[in-house]
Amino acid sequence: MSFYKHHVFFCLNRRDAPEACCACHGADQMRAYAKDRIKALKLSGEGKVRVNQAGCLDRCELGPCIVVYPEGVWYTYVDKTDIDEIIDEHLVNGRVVERLRI
């Protein structure tokens, strides 16, 4: 069994324009928002959810990118509504959010 039920990696890589990069799409703020909300919902910790930052995950053109393990499900997002949906549906209810999947 995994130490975390869900391990979520946010790419925070930054590059100069015109290169695609996740940080250019507010990845840092969205990661901070996700961490705060997961903590507020008491979902963080051993056997539950961990959110970490990552360097480039090499799917830049499809980003900003998140990957959730152990499932290996990739998502993109635009705003807090998308992050909320990933938390509520995937991390809480175990249902993949197909509309955000990449």
Ligand code: FES
């Ligand atoms: S910059 Fe995020 S996947 Fe490459």
